[in-house]
Each structure stands twice: as C-alpha cells, then as structure tokens.
Amino acid sequence: MTQPIELILLRQWSTYQAIPVWIIDINGDLLFYNEAAEATLGLRYEEAGAIHASEIADIFQTTALDGSAIPSEDLPIVIALRERHPAHGELRIKTGDGAARHLHITAFPVEGLSDRHLGAVAMFWEEPTL
Numbered sequence: 001m002t003q004p005i006e007l008i009l010l011r012q013w014s015t016y017q018a019i020p021v022w023i024i025d026i027n028g029d030l031l032f033y034n035e036a037a038e039a040t041l042g043l044r045y046e047e048a049g050a051i052h053a054s055e056i057a058d059i060f061q062t063t064a065l066d067g068s069a070i071p072s073e074d075l076p077i078v079i080a081l082r083e084r085h086p087a088h089g090e091l092r093i094k095t096g097d098g099a100a101r102h103l104h105i106t107a108f109p110v111e112g113l114s115d116r117h118l119g120a121v122a123m124f125w126e127e128p129t130l
Helices: 005-014 035-041 053-059 076-083
Strands: 021-025 030-033 087-094 100-111 117-126
Touching: 005 021, 005 030, 005 100, 005 117, 021 035, 021 076, 030 035, 035 117, 053 076, 076 087, 076 100, 076 117
Parallel strands: none
Antiparallel strands: 021 030, 021 117, 087 100, 100 117
16 A cells, blocks of 8 residues: 655654654554664564554553553554644553563654644653663
8 A cells, every 4th residue: 555755754764763663544553663663562563463553552561650551542642643732651561572661652643745644653762770
C-alpha cells in the first residue's frame, strides 16, 4: 500500500534517530519502528507483524507505575491519534524478550498538507536505573 509522502519521510527520518520512534497511520496500524525501538522493545520490527494501536497494551503488558493495567486507548500515541494533540506518560512494559522496562513516552499527531490527519508518532526512552 502506498503511504503519503509525509509518512515516508517521517519513517526515513526515524531511521537516523538514536531515540526509539514508533509510527502509526490514521487507522492506528503500526507503520514502522526504528532500531532504537527494537532494542528497547526486545522485538525486531520485521518480527513484530501487524500491530494495531488497540493491541499495544496487551502485546507489551502495559501497566501504570503502580502496577494497574493501562488500556491501549489511554496510551500517549493513541491519545495523540484520537485527539490530535501531543500526549505524554510514564508506564511499565514487558518487552518481547521478557524484560520489564519503565518508559517515558511522548507522542504527537502527524498532520499533512491541507490539514490531512495522517497518524501519530511516539518517541520513548527508558527511565535510567541508579
């Protein structure tokens, strides 16, 4: 399927970033995540398969810092996609390789020419351990 040029360029830009980047389209379907995200998530992009935004919390066993479940609709990237404004949060995930990670996530909507809503991007980083 052909993607809008803005998403193609965003994907290309993300490959040069040292911070993990996750990109979803207007339908909430995963388009790409970069190598830095692969290292954090413990799962290579090529191995991830089709992931919809509604499945992220289940796949990565996402919880609040207090251990309570966070549904996918409350994740920053889903909020950015749905409400078309930036969102931020802290949470814990269980990665594809079984590690538990405390992440900070900042997400923002992707808008194209003529106010076309194209999707959302999340950048995330792990809480440093002392």
